[in-house]
Amino acid sequence: QVQLVQSGAEVKKPGASVKVSCKASGYTFSSYGVSWVRQAPGQGLEWMGWISAHNGNTNYAQSLQGRVTMTTDTSTTTAYMELRNLRSDDTAVYYCAVDCRDSPCYTGYWGQGTLVTVSP
Amino acid sequence: DIQMTQSPSTLSASVGDRVTITCRASQSISTWLAWYQKKPGKAPKLLIYKVSNLESGVPSRFSGSGSGTEFTLTISSLQPDDFATYFCQQYNSYSTFGGGTKVEIK
Numbered sequence: 001q002v003q004l005v006q007s008g009a010e011v012k013k014p015g016a017s018v019k020v021s022c023k024a025s026g027y028t029f030s031s032y033g034v035s036w037v038r039q040a041p042g043q044g045l046e047w048m049g050w051i052s053a054h055n056g057n058t059n060y061a062q063s064l065q066g067r068v069t070m071t072t073d074t075s076t077t078t079a080y081m082e083l084r085n086l087r088s089d090d091t092a093v094y095y096c097a098v099d100c101r102d103s104p105c106y107t108g109y110w111g112q113g114t115l116v117t118v119s120p
Numbered sequence: 121d122i123q124m125t126q127s128p129s130t131l132s133a134s135v136g137d138r139v140t141i142t143c144r145a146s147q148s149i150s151t152w153l154a155w156y157q158k159k160p161g162k163a164p165k166l167l168i169y170k171v172s173n174l175e176s177g178v179p180s181r182f183s184g185s186g187s188g189t190e191f192t193l194t195i196s197s198l199q200p201d202d203f204a205t206y207f208c209q210q211y212n213s214y215s216t217f218g219g220g221t222k223v224e225i226k
Binding site for chain 2: 035037039044045046047050059061062095097103104105106107108110111112113
């Protein structure tokens with residue numbers, strides 16, 4: 001069965017970076033993409049970006065351009081999301097999800113979420 | 121960026137009610153629209169993709185319609201498990217979520 005297991009909760013100071021991992025199993029990793037979505041406390045879902053595990057192509061949300069990098073390691077079937085120069089409003093639960101191979105689309109399989117807290 | 125506007129933001133309803141949620145896109149997204157259900161502490165659950173295609177295992181009381189810029193999610197007879205927040209998502213150009221509609225108990 002498809003499973004996405006994310007790394008554990010993180011507490012970071014403003015200005016620091018965080019890297020969240022997403023270990024995939026149960027499907028052919030390089031035949032799909034991975035999207036990252038976050039939800040701040042009391043807020044809605046925010047699409048952060050997508051990466052193709054097939055060729056490494058990426059699409060990032062305009063609001064995060066320059067601060068976010070998404071990568072994949074096909075040898076370990078793991079996706080990574082790094083967010084730099086953290087601010088307090090980056091405090092959120094971050095989700096990875098299986099996505100389409102060639103461009104972002106709908107996502108039926110999700111990780112369990114990783115809480116990232118940004119606090120002085 | 122394509123903006124997605126959902127209405128209402130909150131909806132109070134009773135078990136058995138027919139519920140309709142609207143999602144409007146700032147430009148045409150053809151039929152590249154999905155709907156998700158979100159409960160606190162849980163990952164989003166895909167309900168519908170490509171406007172009206174029901175994800176496997178999703179009850180048939182959920183349905184979707186629309187095209188271009190206006191879309192609706194309908195729950196034909198609200199059940200206790202349906203009290204949650206619902207989000208639309210466009211994937212015509214990159215991706216964007218709507219602001220969400222919280223369905224609460226009346």
